[in-house]
Amino acid sequence: MEKTGVKVKETNGYIVFKWFNTIIMLIVCAVTLYPFLYLVAQSFSSEEAITLGKVNLLPIGFNVETYKSVLVKGEFMHAYKNTLVYSVLGTILSLVFSCCMAYPLSKKELKGYKVLTKFVIFTMYFGGGLIPNYVLMMKLHLINRIAGFIIPSLLSTYYIILMKSFFAETPHELEEAGELDGLSPIGIFIRIVLPLSMPIIATMVLFNAVGYWNNWYNAFLYLDKKEMWPVAYYLKTVISGASTSADPGEATAEKMQIAANIKSCSMVLMALPIICIYPFISKYYVEGMMLGGVKE
Amino acid sequence: MKKIATIAVAIACAAVLLTACSGKKTAKGGAASAEAVGYTFGEEKTFHSDNPVTYSISFSDASWYAMQDTWKTEGVFKDIEDVTNVHLDITSYDSGDYGQKVNLAINSGSATYIIPKIYSEDQYVAGGGVVAVSDYTQYMPNFTAFVNKYNMGPDLDTIRQSDGKFYRLPGMHQAALQDYTIMVREDIFEAAGYKIRELEKDWTWESLHDVLVGVKKYMVSQGMCKESDYIWSDLWCGESGKGQGGNLLKLMGASYNVLSGWAIEGSNGGIKYDWKKKEFYSSSISDDFKKLVTVANSFVKDGLLDPETFTQADDVAHNKFYSGKTVIMSTNRSQMANDIAGVQKILGDSAKCYVTAYPSGTNKNLAETSRLECGVMISQKALDELGQADFIKLVRFVDWMFYSKEAYSLCKWGPEGKTWEWSTAANGAKVKKLKPGFKCGGLGLPGADTDVDIRLKWGYAGGNYFYGHSTEESTDAFTPEVQDLYARYGKYKTVATVDPKAKPTEDQREQLNLWAVPLIDNINAWTLKFVTGQKDINKDWDEYISSCKNLNVDKIVALTNEIYKKQ
Numbered sequence: 001m002e003k004t005g006v007k008v009k010e011t012n013g014y015i016v017f018k019w020f021n022t023i024i025m026l027i028v029c030a031v032t033l034y035p036f037l038y039l040v041a042q043s044f045s046s047e048e049a050i051t052l053g054k055v056n057l058l059p060i061g062f063n064v065e066t067y068k069s070v071l072v073k074g075e076f077m078h079a080y081k082n083t084l085v086y087s088v089l090g091t092i093l094s095l096v097f098s099c100c101m102a103y104p105l106s107k108k109e110l111k112g113y114k115v116l117t118k119f120v121i122f123t124m125y126f127g128g129g130l131i132p133n134y135v136l137m138m139k140l141h142l143i144n145r146i147a148g149f150i151i152p153s154l155l156s157t158y159y160i161i162l163m164k165s166f167f168a169e170t171p172h173e174l175e176e177a178g179e180l181d182g183l184s185p186i187g188i189f190i191r192i193v194l195p196l197s198m199p200i201i202a203t204m205v206l207f208n209a210v211g212y213w214n215n216w217y218n219a220f221l222y223l224d225k226k227e228m229w230p231v232a233y234y235l236k237t238v239i240s241g242a243s244t245s246a247d248p249g250e251a252t253a254e255k256m257q258i259a260a261n262i263k264s265c266s267m268v269l270m271a272l273p274i275i276c277i278y279p280f281i282s283k284y285y286v287e288g289m290m291l292g293g294v295k296e
Numbered sequence: 297m298k299k300i301a302t303i304a305v306a307i308a309c310a311a312v313l314l315t316a317c318s319g320k321k322t323a324k325g326g327a328a329s330a331e332a333v334g335y336t337f338g339e340e341k342t343f344h345s346d347n348p349v350t351y352s353i354s355f356s357d358a359s360w361y362a363m364q365d366t367w368k369t370e371g372v373f374k375d376i377e378d379v380t381n382v383h384l385d386i387t388s389y390d391s392g393d394y395g396q397k398v399n400l401a402i403n404s405g406s407a408t409y410i411i412p413k414i415y416s417e418d419q420y421v422a423g424g425g426v427v428a429v430s431d432y433t434q435y436m437p438n439f440t441a442f443v444n445k446y447n448m449g450p451d452l453d454t455i456r457q458s459d460g461k462f463y464r465l466p467g468m469h470q471a472a473l474q475d476y477t478i479m480v481r482e483d484i485f486e487a488a489g490y491k492i493r494e495l496e497k498d499w500t501w502e503s504l505h506d507v508l509v510g511v512k513k514y515m516v517s518q519g520m521c522k523e524s525d526y527i528w529s530d531l532w533c534g535e536s537g538k539g540q541g542g543n544l545l546k547l548m549g550a551s552y553n554v555l556s557g558w559a560i561e562g563s564n565g566g567i568k569y570d571w572k573k574k575e576f577y578s579s580s581i582s583d584d585f586k587k588l589v590t591v592a593n594s595f596v597k598d599g600l601l602d603p604e605t606f607t608q609a610d611d612v613a614h615n616k617f618y619s620g621k622t623v624i625m626s627t628n629r630s631q632m633a634n635d636i637a638g639v640q641k642i643l644g645d646s647a648k649c650y651v652t653a654y655p656s657g658t659n660k661n662l663a664e665t666s667r668l669e670c671g672v673m674i675s676q677k678a679l680d681e682l683g684q685a686d687f688i689k690l691v692r693f694v695d696w697m698f699y700s701k702e703a704y705s706l707c708k709w710g711p712e713g714k715t716w717e718w719s720t721a722a723n724g725a726k727v728k729k730l731k732p733g734f735k736c737g738g739l740g741l742p743g744a745d746t747d748v749d750i751r752l753k754w755g756y757a758g759g760n761y762f763y764g765h766s767t768e769e770s771t772d773a774f775t776p777e778v779q780d781l782y783a784r785y786g787k788y789k790t791v792a793t794v795d796p797k798a799k800p801t802e803d804q805r806e807q808l809n810l811w812a813v814p815l816i817d818n819i820n821a822w823t824l825k826f827v828t829g830q831k832d833i834n835k836d837w838d839e840y841i842s843s844c845k846n847l848n849v850d851k852i853v854a855l856t857n858e859i860y861k862k863q
Contacts, residue, residue, distance in 0.1 A: 048642065051615045051618055052642070053616075130400070134404045220397075224387060224397070226362070236392075237392055238359055260611060
């Protein structure tokens with residue numbers, strides 16, 4: 001049957017709604033983007049212009065000296081390097097361990113399935129607490145170690161449940177076929193299930209990478225040595241260290257005012273990789289939230 | 297059988313409970329009979345260990361003068377080791393997180409032996425993680441000499457716990473030093489017809505208000521600002537004011553016998569002692585408080601003080617003052633040189649700043665009354681690991697490091713001849729002076745860009761290792777301008793008597809804290825609403841009082857008086 005190509009006429013109400021919706025969304029975009037654009041403008045402006053309050057959306061006294069000095073600054077680049085290492089290592093390990101946890105839990109015929117599942121879900125609601133966790137890490141000699149930063153965030157129950165739900169969707173017939181061909185359960189997992197699970201794997205890579213990139217709390221708890229800090233924690237100390245000191249007046253009094261342009265430059269550099277990558281992977285971010293949903 | 301098993305389990309649980317709740321270890325030792333073997337010590341004698349020894353110590357690392365390797369290889373830590381043969385094993389925490397990290401370390405049993413830069417030790421007492429240092433002060437000749445010489449007994453009583461002991465060795469000042477005050481643009485005030493140097497002799501916050509009205513009128517007439525602009529935007533009241541009104545309300549509050557701003561922290565709802573009635577009361581619901589907020593509100597109401605002062609970041613206030621948009625701002629001893637330089641860098645040398653002895657209220661009291669400041673704790677871990685004799689050795693090292701003149705000078709200025717030398721001041725007095733080629737941000741001693749900052753390079757004059765001391769030592773780095781300021785404090789202001797302190801038990805402290813936390817939040821919220829004009833001081837006063845009474849202010853006062861009477 002041929003398509004008639006009839007175009008549905010938009011009602012006046014719908015046109016008004018479309019315009020209204022567009023204007024509202026533009027305002028929301030502007031309000032959301034403004035602080036970031038202001039930050040970028042500050043990072044390219046001179047210190048004097050910032051002090052005089054002249055900087056708004058466009059840089060005043062444009063210069064790249066701040067970027068040069070920050071990028072040359074040993075501490076910042078060292079922290080940047082640390083973040084890359086932690087993110088890559090953490091993501092890979094997180095993925096491996098999460099898969100190893102999620103796949104067996106996707107098999108209802110697993111002995112103790114119900115108990116194990118409840119045990120995993122229990123950890124979503126209850127934890128050991130800050131001090132016991134710190135003592136545990138200390139007794140395991142993981143303070144000031146890379147493992148001390150990575151291990152506490154290695155397994156997320158939420159992500160495991162997402163993966164478990166996805167693995168449960170894998171057609172059983174394929175696994176049976178593999179079994180018939182003589183594959184062991186690990187072989188079935190690696191050679192059949194994992195290749196079919198690229199969407200969830202990609203999503204988990206994204207979630208974990210962003211999580212480790214932005215993580216400062218583990219550094220705050222377990223990394224005392226400045227040379228091990230990730231850039232998120234380094235930035236936190238630069239920006240908020242003075243104002244959260246025990247005696248705030250004493251701290252801000254002693255402080256040589258850390259230039260606003262250095263702070264904004266550091267923030268832009270930290271956010272830049274994620275901003276650059278995100279447009280290409282945003283669809284996975286949205287899809288990933290729905291991947292674990294029940295379909296059958 | 298089931299019954300027997302149940303009883304057995306119950307007995308086992310009770311045994312575990314009793315063991316767990318057996319209370320903290322009692323501090324051993326208090327006898328003065330320990331002999332010094334293997335080290336020298338004494339009042340104004342250098343501590344020196346015959347054999348090298350290592351003590352762990354915490355360090356609050358401020359990012360604006362971050363610890364460098366040179367501090368250990370050729371700076372302050374090397375100097376201490378050379379003199380005493382004590383190697384300091386330093387655990388460094390960022391200054392913003394120092395309190396939390398120390399808390400974590402003490403509670404997890406991994407604290408360093410020596411924990412400096414502690415402002416409040418109350419939270420650590422019950423846990424048994426720190427030693428009752430008052431049991432060991434008899435081994436500390438420098439500490440004891442200072443206490444006796446300057447009659448610090450009543451001041452130390454304010455930090456004793458309910459067991460009569462104190463758990464922090466405080467920095468002790470011979471006299472309280474007022475750090476914070478108000479700075480004005482003298483050139484603009486004079487152009488407007490106000491001689492600030494005369495005014496400050498007997499001015500009040502009310503008279504400052506009238507002066508600022510006149511200054512603003514002048515500025516508007518000269519096109520320096522619009523009628524809708526504010527000429528006062530302050531710092532240390534917003535972000536760093538912690539929602540309490542910060543420094544400004546602390547200064548104003550002291551003038552009206554009210555604990556407000558930063559001063560309300562730890563006060564259980566503004567509790568003060570009435571010396572006439574000999575009882576505690578809440579200054580936050582008194583008529584003095586009403587007077588305070590009325591005066592503070594008058595600045596906002598009449599378009600002088602920007603209400604955003606109480607929410608903004610400190611940088612905003614600095615930027616406005618440096619760029620000439622405002623003409624009055626808070627400052628302090630460490631910051632004033634930077635503020636003056638900041639203004640002149642942008643506005644030129646004609647922009648003159650004057651650091652005032654800030655106004656008075658119903659009294660002329662300075663906000664600072666305590667002669668104590670942050671201090672040192674010693675962890676229980678040190679006593680457990682070192683044993684009695686070596687622990688006493690550690691205590692004597694701490695005594696030298698924090699209470700001897702030699703260590704004070706070393707940590708503050710560096711070794712004589714390396715960074716400083718004696719000089720003769722204009723009045724003929726012998727003073728310490730940095731050698732050419734050196735400057736120090738920590739002491740407010742500026743220099744050329746090429747000069748070596750002794751704090752940045754070698755760690756001298758940092759905030760961790762020198763506290764208090766005699767007035768002569770505390771002021772030895774003061775520039776003539778700062779010395780003049782303190783001379784004016786002496787002439788125009790007074791120092792209030794320190795309130796006595798009620799010493800609650802652990803349970804009482806917990807109860808007071810449970811009541812005080814929501815009460816203080818309520819007081820702070822209402823204070824800012826009154827000051828910024830969101831609430832009417834007269835119309836809404838009764839509602840405010842009711843809200844405080846509903847939050848147990850009367851119970852706090854009653855319990856505090858009860859505790860104090862039983863002491």
